Every structure is written in structure tokens, then in C-alpha cells.
Amino acid sequence: HTYGIDQLVALAAVSDEYKNAKFIAAHSEVGIDSVERIGEAVNSRSNFYVDTALAGAAEGSIELLAKYVDTKKILYGTDIAFYSPNFTFGRIALADIDDEAKLDILGRNAEKLFGI
Numbered sequence: 001h002t003y004g005i006d007q008l009v010a011l012a013a014v015s016d017e018y019k020n021a022k023f024i025a026a027h028s029e030v031g032i033d034s035v036e037r038i039g040e041a042v043n044s045r046s047n048f049y050v051d052t053a054l055a056g057a058a059e060g061s062i063e064l065l066a067k068y069v070d071t072k073k074i075l076y077g078t079d080i081a082f083y084s085p086n087f088t089f090g091r092i093a094l095a096d097i098d099d100e101a102k103l104d105i106l107g108r109n110a111e112k113l114f115g116i
Helices: 005-017 032-043 061-068 085-093 099-114
Strands: 023-025 048-051
Touching: 005 023, 005 032, 005 048, 032 048, 032 061, 061 085, 061 099, 085 099
Parallel strands: 023 048
Antiparallel strands: none
């Protein structure tokens, strides 16, 4: 779990040490003020991904994340134990991003990452 940009950047640095491992920064939409730094951390590493699990996300946060982060590196994530997955699904399905990016985020990226 990464609850803040500093934790996300620290995990990204760890991923540099373990090139053969895959890292997913859970709860990685940490705020509009740090989305550029999220993009820098994710886009510069082949083994580092983020997910969309964030119960209190602001409107437009998926569009903003997709603007700075390669959508091939964003995974659909929920806080399903605490919240309905419909919230995050709706944020992605109704986001103002292209349909291919939505399909990637909603499942194709995970299929590729996990080899399923």
C-alpha cells in the first residue's frame, strides 16, 4: 500500500533494485498535486504499476491519472472488502479516456502482468 507520494516514490526506488519482480503501488492516486510525480515514477520503470483503489477519489481523477501515467501501467483496483467495486468501475467506465485505455485498465493490463 502506498498512502502518499513519498511512499510511492520510495517503492519505485525499491523496484529499481529488483528488476525481475513486479511492483504494484496500491492506492496510488494520491492527489492531483502529485500526479506528475506518479507519472515520473511509473513511466520510467518497466516493472512498476499503479492501481485505482481509492475510495475517496475526486471527480476526474482517472482522466488526470491517464494524462500523466501510461495507461498500460494502470490496474483496476478496488477496496472491495470495504466498498463496492462499482464505484471504481464507474469511475473508469465513464471516464473521458479512450475505450482501449478503459479496457486496458479494467483487465487487459492485469491479464498481461499476471500471465492469464
